[in-house]
Amino acid sequence: MTVPLAYYLVLSAVLFSIGVAAFLIRRNIITVFLAIELMLNAVNLAFVTFAHQWRIVNGQIFVFFVMVVAAAEAAVGLAIIITIFRARNTLNIDQVDLMKL
């Protein structure tokens, strides 16, 4: 039995929405960062599904690049988060508020 492609796409959209919601709701910087990773992985799922649908490999190739970029992003992002933590000993995003609109 094969699972219809639409199911994968719905799952991808749901994961992406969870990511967006977590990005907006969660207050810990690391969790917010994880929410971004979740969104990227939701996109990966969509790419693989579409690649399967079109029977073209470039969608799957795209996924590899997304993963590499996500890893690079983690390196830079965690470095910035460490700088923040050193400066104020907190990872609560509400307390990172030196500058206001």
Add this chain to the structure above:
Amino acid sequence: MTAAGYPGVSYLRLLLMTLPQIAIAATAFLALTVDLATLRKASLRTRWRVGTLIACAGCAGAILLLFLYPQYGSFGDGMLIANPLTRVVQTALLVLAAFTALLSFDAVFTSHIGEYLAVILFATTGMMFLVASQNFLLIFISLELLSLSLYILAAFNKSSRQSAEGALKYFLFGGMSAAFLLFGISLLYGLTGSINLVEINRAIQGRPLTPMLAVALVMTVTGFGFKVAAVPFHLWAPDAYQGAPTPSGAFIASSSKVASFFVFAQVMLVGLAAGQGSGAWHNSKAGWAPVIVAVAALSMILGNLAAIVQTSVRRLLAYSAVGHAGYMLLGILAQSAWGVRALIYYVITYALAAIGAFGVLAALEAGDNVGVDEIPDLAGLSRRAPVLSFCMLIFFLSLAGIPPLAGFFGKFYLFSAALAGENSGPLWLVVLAIAMSAISLYYYLRVVKQIYVGEPAAAAPPMKISRTVTATLCVIALLVVVLGCAPNLLVGWIGSAMHLP
């Protein structure tokens, strides 16, 4: 596209097409190696001198390569394209990168000089690829190379809490917008089976605006709207501009703006122009037009009104950048070659004025050894640093759009392109843009008034400004004046690159 799709990949051609980018990346490694290996015990001044020299030589070499070995055509499924227009934009990017390196000269915020210059050059490599691609894969990778470098540059002042905070906000919003852009790309790929802009455009031509296509369009606009700091995706800009070390701020405000707007226009006009599917792109309004109209109007209003109440010069520049992004969207909205020409002229002259304004702030910081942030800090500057004050006057008047400076002609070309042609944007939007430019004059003049009329604090001696920085600022100011007095120098160049009469 399978590997069999490219019979006979010519690696020599690939090498020739990427030669300028390779040169810049090699320069980055050279700057890094020289600084780390041979200059460990040298003074900061020597290290800045050597590093800046290497970076500028690399940029000059890359410009030389662009013109010695001009390339044409496209390579590998639109991965790399080269034509006179990309060459114009790449030259502008390289010049701006060299200016950034020169303006950083003698800066005191970091002792990691090799790394700093290398990251600037990596960002430039990313931008060079970004403007020379019509394939979403390479656009995404080079956009991320650019963004990641900019996050690092924004966080470069490790002793400042504001720097880290600005970088964090920039990073988080940037990461989210990258995810939105990717989601848009994946939907477009799902709809068309291609990641090549030209093929995507061909595939969506003649189709109705289905919900999935609409979502893809909005997601893509969100991703790029963040990069160009348009409302409502502008939240990072004021904090990043204010927190970042001033030369990094200059880079974020100038070069990355040029590259982002060019690729935004490319994606919208080459890739998604047929969005609504009523014929060829030059005689129908694309489906994304209403989204861009809304974003442009909001950017103009919010950017300019918020700039009025700012007390920090950098935040003022950030909000005015949001307003300028609103004007520049008019160039995309025009959906014509004239619009693109006006957009490129505007964004290049805007970048010159912005890098100059930030450069003056950086020079003051280095000269005074204190942060210059609030507008009152600039009081009576004309008596302490007359040359810098005059440069600042030119940059701010150009940003406000006063003739005969470059900013005026930028606005003139942009607004007339937006009104001309069958595809013109709505008239009320242009009227709004003109009204908002008038408002912008008020807050720019407020800063200029402090510089020329305000009373300096007692016992403020004349400043010692590095000669390199002063000379660079004078060259930038001269460019702003010359491009304003003879706009045809640049407009004609862009026009002939686009084969416009």
